[in-house]
Amino acid sequence: MKDLKYYIDRVGQIFEEECFIADPAELYAPIDYTLRLGGKRIRPTLLLVANAMFGGDIDAVRHAALGIETFHNFTLLHDDLMDRSPVRRGQPTVYVKWDENTAILSGDTMFALAWRYFLRQPTPHLQAILNTFNETAIEVCEGQQYDMNFERRDDVTIEQYMMMIRKKTAVLLAGALNIGALYAGAPTSEVEKLYRYGIHTGLAFQLQDDLLDGYGDTAVFGKKTGQDIRDNKKTYLPLRAAQMCDETQRRQLAALFSSHDIDEEEKVQQVMNLYDAVGLKCEVERAIATEFDAAHRALDSIGVADEAKEPLREMLAQLDGRKK
Amino acid sequence: MKDLKYYIDRVGQIFEEECFIADPAELYAPIDYTLRLGGKRIRPTLLLVANAMFGGDIDAVRHAALGIETFHNFTLLHDDLMDRSPVRRGQPTVYVKWDENTAILSGDTMFALAWRYFLRQPTPHLQAILNTFNETAIEVCEGQQYDMNFERRDDVTIEQYMMMIRKKTAVLLAGALNIGALYAGAPTSEVEKLYRYGIHTGLAFQLQDDLLDGYGDTAVFGKKTGQDIRDNKKTYLPLRAAQMCDETQRRQLAALFSSHDIDEEEKVQQVMNLYDAVGLKCEVERAIATEFDAAHRALDSIGVADEAKEPLREMLAQLDGRKK
CATH class of the missing domain: 1.10.600.10 (Farnesyl Diphosphate Synthase)
Structure with a gap:
């Protein structure tokens, strides 16, 4: 094997x-x-x-x-x-x-x-x-x-x-x-199932990237967190946070993501505080888990011997646990 | 037809x-x-x-x-x-x-x-x-x-x-x-002959471009001549001219093509004078004619009815006479 x-x-x-x-x-x-x-x-x-x-x-x-x-x-x-x-x-x-x-x-x-x-x-x-x-x-x-x-x-x-x-x-x-x-x-039917596996794995991977930028462990992640915030980059994090915020928080978040004059580290801190206030980390982890689940289900449905699927299961397990 | x-x-x-x-x-x-x-x-x-x-x-x-x-x-x-x-x-x-x-x-x-x-x-x-x-x-x-x-x-x-x-x-x-x-x-043999037609036509076309930059009629050419000289662009013209020059002329040409401080129009004029002194125009026209001849020979050798070759002959005739 x-x-x-x-x-x-x-x-x-x-x-x-x-x-x-x-x-x-x-x-x-x-x-x-x-x-x-x-x-x-x-x-x-x-x-x-x-x-x-x-x-x-x-x-x-x-x-x-x-x-x-x-x-x-x-x-x-x-x-x-x-x-x-x-x-x-x-x-x-x-x-x-x-x-x-x-x-x-x-x-x-x-x-x-x-x-x-x-x-x-x-x-x-x-x-x-x-x-x-x-x-x-x-x-x-x-x-x-x-x-x-x-x-x-x-x-x-x-x-x-x-x-x-x-x-x-x-x-x-x-x-x-x-x-x-x-x-x-x-056969085409199996190719389509593999495609679904690939799409959900790719989406999970990208959402992880977005999450790690906010919540990665700098020592393990290998780079400073918060870069997307400094760059005003509207990744999954601010987009999802905006949905979870009340009106006041949403205005604060929008102001932070359009400001260029506020001190960078202060800005990262304020955005992260807002993320934490609405419980964003947990919500994004849930979204990632949903993608991984869908990838697993697509893989399960493919009509080949179970052991032939092992490397793709390993891939999901490794990605699921990644810290960088 | x-x-x-x-x-x-x-x-x-x-x-x-x-x-x-x-x-x-x-x-x-x-x-x-x-x-x-x-x-x-x-x-x-x-x-x-x-x-x-x-x-x-x-x-x-x-x-x-x-x-x-x-x-x-x-x-x-x-x-x-x-x-x-x-x-x-x-x-x-x-x-x-x-x-x-x-x-x-x-x-x-x-x-x-x-x-x-x-x-x-x-x-x-x-x-x-x-x-x-x-x-x-x-x-x-x-x-x-x-x-x-x-x-x-x-x-x-x-x-x-x-x-x-x-x-x-x-x-x-x-x-x-x-x-x-x-x-x-x-068949492959005919494809190869067409390839030769294409290569020689392409070379003739590019050499014409080089020639027109020096000797085109501005009114017909649609742009100012001498731009390659102003840009110090080493096209076929200066390369061939250098071969035809004596030692003194070659040094003059090299100096002109590496200078940036001389007045542009003065430079174009001096380079053109050198080109004329060695009879460059005629020489380049000969090189172009050689490519067109080779294209014609390649076309002649292709094993299809003569009238089927007419459009490609027309193409050569049109390019051969082009002034812009």
Whole structure:
């Protein structure tokens, strides 16, 4: 029986064995830098696990695993530039280490390289796989656009926020699972169940991110909490808090999230006090648990041997307990 | 017998009938703006012509035509941002009309939309077509990188310059022709001849661009000549001139192309005087004629009825005589 660690290790091996260097070096060195930084590589891992669940063979999807991670990293290069994020995985982002044009063009090339990987992976299901990949890519772009739109709005609803994080984060996890399953010839009904597992897992993951920003243990979380508050970022936390507040509190919260002149640490403290007053932490934990439950139910419903589902159960257990 | 204008008109019709608007509007409005601006749409026209040469039917490649032009315009969005070009087709470029992030993300989305078009176009030759498209895309990215690299170098050879414009400009014309022919089931040998036609046509086109910057008739050319000289841009003109110069002239030319303090119009005049002294115009016209000849020979060698080649001959005749 292969556990989650087995697949994580295999993904690590696949990336170690792959060469990302080519000419011109100015184009490919940033690609090599990015893909060698590692990170959790959760998407290729999900792809391998889903493939194995339906009897696939890792060697027959190694290029697809490289493809999905290369695509994900393309979005990071462009997102970090658009969001002006200077650090990723503890290292300077490409637009900082090189320059903006490098982040744009090496990113574009990574998108094309992702396609090259998928096109190199023989399969009778090519059309369905490429459609899944591409429609996912379009949704990820739309998600990033909604995210940027929402920063300029203060009337975003919880439903709109959930739609945004579904597109920006969840669909690519679900897409990776579906692509893995499609390579193994899984039937449509099971592919759809895996998709639900991926979506709910992705939503839980993003809501955890939002929660950790407010309530993470700085020592474990690895960064200062409250950054979303300092940035006036309307994540699930302020959106849900606004629903739970009375009129006075709601006005206070809105004022805090539109102020730029108040001392930053004072602002974080006041917002957290409001969150605590309405019992926000418990409420968000409940929302996360609901997503994890839905992911579990989707996984349970898939028609393969129970032990084949173990790695995806482990994934949920690890995410459920994560502190960073 | 259908002439070139017939195919140009059909491309215009295909774009008129297509809707590029979707949600979120912030993402898709710039895409609609770009694809509605028109331009020569030479790539989808080539795709339709090549398809018809081998007995294809326009309705069976209309999505592919949309795809190749959408891809081309994706590269324009990103190139214009990287090159800081504020105007394209007489209108403000996307990063100017909207902002930089819009140019990045709407561009990314156009790359994915190009894939969606190709994936929607049914064909038994899907794998070969998508490979051609994607390898072309990678070369276009590499070409743009070389172009940016060369701006920071002053030891670029003519061979390196030709390699750069081949990747940046010519391969996409050749790729469009190949994709059109592949949809019609053309044999590999003929596809390769079309490729050569496309490459030589693309090289001739780019060398003409370089020549027109120096020797275009401002009234017809539509913009002031000498802009490449003002920008110290090492196009085919200064590279070839340097080969034709004696040692004293070469030093003068190098000094002019690295100076920033000399009056711009005075600089243009001095460079043009040097060009004239070595007979550069005639030499570049000869190089362009050589490329057009090679394109004609490649076209002649293709094994289809002569009248089916007429639109591509017309294309060469029109380009050959172009003054802008």
